Amino acid sequence: MVFGHIIKTAAKGVSRNKSRSALTILGIVIGITSIMMIMSLGSGAKSLILGQIQGQMGSRVIELRPGRQPKGPTDILAIFSDSLKEKDLEELKKKSNLPHVSGIMPLVFSSASAVYGNETYRSTLYGMNELAPRMYNVVVSDGRFLSDEDVKGFADVAVIGSKVKEELFGTERDVLGKKIKIKGRNLRIIGVLPQKGQGFAFFDDSIIVPYTTAQRYILGIKYFQHIIIEADTEENVERTLEDITFTMRNSHNITDPEKDDFSMTSQADAIKMLDSVMTILTLFLTAVAAISLVVGGVGIMNIMLVSVTERTREIGLRKALGATERDILLQFMIEAVMLTSIGGIIGIIFGTSLSYITSIILSNFVGLGWEFTFPLFASFLGIGVSGIVGLVFGLYPARQASLKSPIESLRYE
Amino acid sequence: MKVPKTKNTLIKAEDIVKVYKDEGSETTALRGVSIEINQGDFVAIMGPSGSGKSTLLHILGFLDRQSGGKYYFDGKSMDELSDDEIAKVRNKDMGFVFQAFNLLPRTSVLENVKLPLLYSGIEESKWDELARRAVESVGLTHRIEHESSQLSGGEKQRVAIARALVLEPQIIFADEPTGNLDSKSGQMVMEIIQRLNEEEGHTIILITHETYTAEHAQRIIHLLDGKIETDRKVEHRHRANDGHFIK
Structure with a gap:
């Protein structure tokens, strides 16, 4: 089957039930929006904090302190030395x-x-x-x-x-x-x-x-x-x-x-540590947001199964007219990926706009030197992840579709 | 025009048996059917419901596998072909016309007729030309941009015939093509089918339970309880355009 036509067919499948498609991709939209916001605001917060530290103290500076690194809150001797x-x-x-x-x-x-x-x-x-x-x-x-x-x-x-x-x-x-x-x-x-x-x-x-x-x-x-x-x-x-x-x-x-009986911190150490703390925090929040993607993916799978059942006769017809199992599989996979990718793109637009608005609020009303940067990496990640969600959760329904027997499908009422 | 000079055997079925297994109980639909059909033949298969005529058509059309016996289409057996090769035979060498038309909804006549081309491997630039020619041959050029839901039953069936024709298959399987049509539309459909056989040289296998419709064919095979009861030549063939088409 010609690729251009697969896309056309999939687009038709998505658009034939617009409100259903819209509700189905909502989960993906929310998931990608949260990931975009977390990554964008996370990197904004990181550059703000790192900028302030670097502004305070040069990166070549080492601080030598008396006493060993405190081993716990009761290790008073370590501090007063x-x-x-x-x-x-x-x-x-x-x-x-x-x-x-x-x-x-x-x-x-x-x-x-x-x-x-x-x-x-x-x-x-x-x-x-x-x-x-x-x-x-x-x-x-x-x-x-x-x-x-x-x-x-x-x-x-x-x-x-x-x-x-x-x-x-x-x-x-x-x-x-x-x-x-x-x-x-x-x-x-x-x-x-x-x-x-x-x-x-x-x-x-x-x-x-x-x-x-x-x-x-x-x-x-x-x-x-x-x-x-x-x-x-x-x-x-x-x-x-x-x-x-x-x-x-x-x-x-x-x-x-x-x-x-002494300890040291370099500015580089402090920045490195803060950087890794911020990265871990961002990753953790992203992982939490990713749960909504799984929920969204299950929604996609559910609606694709409904769609496959609804279009049983169409599947039977296509097979009778010469479609191979692969053709049918591809058709439904592409449709699922198209659904999730549209969700991903909307999520990227929402996430970027919301982070932009947040950055304006933070810098104009809260008075932080907050800089908005377009989350390019997060955007690619968002598109990639939403596509993968489509592939993973579209596979089962598409497989079901491709395995249908042509005569039973043609008889389906 | 591709009227074959010598009539080759296109369909060769020997002792076909079909058993359906459904939750333990077995139903035998075909009990040893043997047929030979040559290229360019127009054969009608008749029989009451439950006689196995649809089952036979599915097996002949590579849509289902027989449980016993041997079947060769153009020298090829389903058992020797991969799933992809079977799909290719259905796509290139066979055309299907169904009682329920089975057109894609919310899709134009032209796009419906193009459907087999999607799976054909033919360049996309030639699709329009091929589909337009097929639509023209069933006389629906004026409806080409209409959606299938806007057509009458007879027009829908003619679109389905155009779809079956678009890749110039060797054989067309028509499963009760006039079953859902009024007599006038049915007459028009039979006219087209007869013309495809006589002028274009397509082999036709027609399933019907109406004797009058069946008598448009050259030969009628009667099935009863999964067996061939009679297999006779039609002495006085009806012409679809002779005005006697009555349901």
């Missing part, structure tokens, strides 16, 4: 230990109350060095950031976030040179950070001072809470992780890896 010392910093700074590093920044932090005049505001105090702007992608909008000299000279200077400025100074515009008091220490404001927005922009609500000043005069500690290490290239992140492990074990005289 003071194992990162000045000596470690000196070791890590040596080119012979970490050859592929472009910057190292110790980090201390604590919550602290800042006082200006009659205003008191509780914020987070960060002790950093001059490399912070590069490592955390922060830019000072007003004034300047900490300098090397500030760090070396234990300078009493501070850079404040936009929220802190607002809370302490209200509408006052020029705050540079003004002094705020933290734990009895007067700090001169040398810079203000711009408002970064929602989500991960925690610097809005922070006060940044030289880590040396923070350690010695404000917090009175001799250890670091983090040491931030920046590899020179993304490719060298893995290598640098190994170098750090080696250096730290040497510095702390550790021979048993089980007894490591």
Whole structure:
């Protein structure tokens, strides 16, 4: 049988009972629509979250923390630890230990109350060095950031976030040179950070001072809470992780890896982990949506069986006129695939439109930097899957049709 | 015009037996039927209902298999052919006309006549030409774009004949073709069938229970209880156009 005619015949079969066909493919439409939405919104959410993380911290950045990876919620010792010392910093700074590093920044932090005049505001105090702007992608909008000299000279200077400025100074515009008091220490404001927005922009609500000043005069500690290490290239992140492990074990005289008193996360690690979590979540939701495709497929099978019975005489006639079993099988298979593919295409249109509308709502009314991307892969998947559903659930009815005996079919009332 | 010069044997059935098995009980429809039919013959098979005439037609038309005996169509036996080859014989060498017309609903006359071409392997570009010629030969060119449901019974049967003709088969099996028709339409159908036999040289096997209709043929085979009762030549053949067609 000529292929063009098979398609024509199938199209006729689908269109001869339009409302029935429409109801039959509804299950497929719903299934494909949900899959499209889940995949499209899933990838949107992923790029939003990853974008925010990457915006916060460069992908070459490694975070070194004291204490081992916590083994459970009660493993408090793992979190409150003071194992990162000045000596470690000196070791890590040596080119012979970490050859592929472009910057190292110790980090201390604590919550602290800042006082200006009659205003008191509780914020987070960060002790950093001059490399912070590069490592955390922060830019000072007003004034300047900490300098090397500030760090070396234990300078009493501070850079404040936009929220802190607002809370302490209200509408006052020029705050540079003004002094705020933290734990009895007067700090001169040398810079203000711009408002970064929602989500991960925690610097809005922070006060940044030289880590040396923070350690010695404000917090009175001799250890670091983090040491931030920046590899020179993304490719060298893995290598640098190994170098750090080696250096730290040497510095702390550790021979048993089980007894490591430090842990590390690289930005790449975090992104990789988040990426896989998001992917698993999307896959899981897609699998749930796929159940509706099975339900839809059973509907297709049911209606195809009805159609085969209704058209018994036609099948008998076609066989008497020379149709082979294969011809009949193909005719009904194509009809089933056509039904599900139409459902798939409608589902793709619905799914894409709904995700587009959702993305507009999210970016315009919720204020997220949500980007709509046409789910091309999901579209191909949708067409493929709906076609396969047609093949799988059309096979049985089509087989029934092809095996009918011509004379019994011709006699069928 | 393809009137064969020498008459070859087209149908050779020897001692055909057909037993239907249905939930344990057996019904014997044919009890040893032997016939020989030559190319260009016009044979009527008669008999009361239950005599086995439809069963015989199905076996002769490769629509069913006999339970015993041997049957050759143009030297070919169903037992030696694959299902696809059987379908090909039905498609190319046989034409079927049924009492109930069996036209596709919501489909034009032209598309109905094209139906056997779908399975023929003939190029699609030639389909229109072949189907139009077949419709013309039954005198329905003016109805060619009509849907089958808009036609009268006689017209429907003529479409069915055009469909049977479209691939120029060697033989046409007509199973009570006038059974659902009024006498005038029936007369027209018999006229066409007779002309196909005499002018185009098609072999015709006609099933009927009406003696008058049967007497359009050259030869009448009478079946009774699954056996041939008589097999005689028709002395005074009716001409379909002689105006005496009465039901």
